[in-house]
Amino acid sequence: MPLTARGREILGSLPGVAPTTTTDGIGCEIVRRDELCIGCGRCVKACPSAALAESSRFDPVQLYRAPAGTTRGALGAALRRIARHEPNGSFEVPPRVRTFRTIEFDRTRCLGCGACTRACPTGAVKARPVDGREAGGTVLSSELASPVPA
Amino acid sequence: MPSAGAAKAAGEAAAPIAAEAAGDGAAEDGERTIIGFFCRECAYAAADATGNARTPLPTTVRSVLVPCTGRVGPLHVMSALAEGADGVLLAGCLEGQCHHREGNLSALDRVAFVQRLLESVGVEPERVQMFTMSAADSPRLVAATRRMHATISALPRLRRL
Numbered sequence: 127m128p129l130t131a132r133g134r135e136i137l138g139s140l141p142g143v144a145p146t147t148t149t150d151g152i153g154c155e156i157v158r159r160d161e162l163c164i165g166c167g168r169c170v171k172a173c174p175s176a177a178l179a180e181s182s183r184f185d186p187v188q189l190y191r192a193p194a195g196t197t198r199g200a201l202g203a204a205l206r207r208i209a210r211h212e213p214n215g216s217f218e219v220p221p222r223v224r225t226f227r228t229i230e231f232d233r234t235r236c237l238g239c240g241a242c243t244r245a246c247p248t249g250a251v252k253a254r255p256v257d258g259r260e261a262g263g264t265v266l267s268s269e270l271a272s273p274v275p276a
Numbered sequence: 277m278p279s280a281g282a283a284k285a286a287g288e289a290a291a292p293i294a295a296e297a298a299g300d301g302a303a304e305d306g307e308r309t310i311i312g313f314f315c316r317e318c319a320y321a322a323a324d325a326t327g328n329a330r331t332p333l334p335t336t337v338r339s340v341l342v343p344c345t346g347r348v349g350p351l352h353v354m355s356a357l358a359e360g361a362d363g364v365l366l367a368g369c370l371e372g373q374c375h376h377r378e379g380n381l382s383a384l385d386r387v388a389f390v391q392r393l394l395e396s397v398g399v400e401p402e403r404v405q406m407f408t409m410s411a412a413d414s415p416r417l418v419a420a421t422r423r424m425h426a427t428i429s430a431l432p433r434l435r436r437l
Contacts, residue, residue, distance in 0.1 A: 184389075186396050201351050204358035207436045210398030217392045222378075222385035226350070 153238025154253035158231055161191035162250035164198060165225040169242035169251055177235035178242060180227045186213035188228065308362040308428045312337045312421065313352070315345045317375040319367030321411035331418055334425035337365060344368070345406070346379020353390050353404055358436065363428035366406040367420060373410065380408060402427055403434065 170178045189202035190213070205213075219227055240253035314320040320341055326333060342348055345368030353364045366387060368380040384406055391401035405427070407420035 186393055197351055201354055204351070204354035205393065205397060207358040208354075208394075208397070208399055208434055210435070213396045214398075215396070217396055219392075220385035220388045222382045223389045226389060 154240050154243075154255060156231070156233075156236055156238060156240070156242065157252045157254050158229075159250050159252075160188055160228070162193065162248045163188070163229060164196070164248055164250075165227050165229070166247065167224070167227075167229070168245040168247065170229060172241040172245035174239060174241060175235050175237045177232045177237070179230045179232070180224075181230045182218055182227070183216040184219045184226045184228055185216040305433050308336045308425075308433070309360060310334075310337045310363040310365055310421075310424055310428055311356040311361045312339045312365040312367060312424075313342050313345060313348045314339050315368040315380070316341055316343050318369040318373075318409055318411045319345075319407075319417060322367075322409055322414045322417040325412070325414040326417055329414065331414065333418060333421050336425050336428065337421045344374065344376040344379035345383035346374070346376055346381075348383055348386070350386055350390050350393070353387075354393075357394075357399075357403065357434060360436075362431070362434045363403045363405075363424060365421065365424045366404075367417060368406065368408055370408045370410055399434070400431055403431065 165180075167180055170180055186202075186205065189198050189205055192198035192202050194200075194203070216228065238253070242251045243253040245251075314323055320339070323333070323339060345366050348366060353366075356364050366383055368383055369375060371380065371384075374380040387404055387406040390404050394403065395401045405424060407416070407424075409416040409420065
């Protein structure tokens with residue numbers, strides 16, 4: 127199960143235990159679709175185990191893949207019109223530009239609690255039960271294929 | 277648009293400035309278009325003063341009034357470039373003197389972001405530039421627009437798909 131604040135406190139007080147690094151496969155598998163991400167950072171704020179972080183870099187390919195009808199999609203379409211070649215990798219983003227940042231996901235720190243899924247306004251983050259079925263929003267523990275390991 | 281005076285002065289100035297551009301050997305493939313986003317508090321007031329003083333501004337610069345340069349986002353700049361502009365100029369308040377606290381600082385960073393975006397797809401980053409000035413500093417606005425005009429004239433027309 128995902129750890130509560132109290133649980134982390136207790137684990138943190140034990141010597142040699144790092145409560146934020148848990149094994150893979152606890153809770154749900156988190157699936158991110160970066161092309162739908164708008165960089166709002168709500169998942170970063172919602173994550174209880176610091177598995178998500180706003181990086182200081184941005185990859186313009188994300189704009190190319192963004193769906194039409196969104197700001198990022200429009201930006202991608204405009205960029206595509208004037209581009210001389212395909213984007214050549216990510217670049218450092220200036221400090222005051224907050225929304226054009228790639229969200230980094232550290233799978234090894236993820237508890238699989240699905241807080242990011244509930245916080246995401248665009249459906250870019252999905253929580254999937256470990257057996258591979260895709261689920262939108264919250265996944266109930268009764269839907270999980272295997273019982274949560276102790 | 278700036279006052280009627282500004283437009284008239286710009287009209288009068290068209291001939292010498294076009295000649296100047298031709299002198300740079302840049303106008304063979306047609307006149308460039310530069311979209312200038314002017315902040316209402318500073319740059320637009322400076323443009324008005326320029327018009328009243330009948331100082332010519334390059335005719336390539338088309339001014340767009342914005343309440344603050346902080347309102348201009350990457351999409352405004354990129355849309356202007358994609359829809360026909362060869363360059364985009366932002367003119368706002370001096371650093372630390374934004375009438376909306378930090379709009380000009382945000383705009384400076386966004387311009388840097390768009391420049392890196394352009395660079396990553398092989399477009400000259402100097403097509404997008406930002407200048408800061410006070411409302412009373414119309415010579416600085418004239419210098420900024422002329423510098424932008426010279427920069428864009430020296431570059432080829434922006435190719436679009």
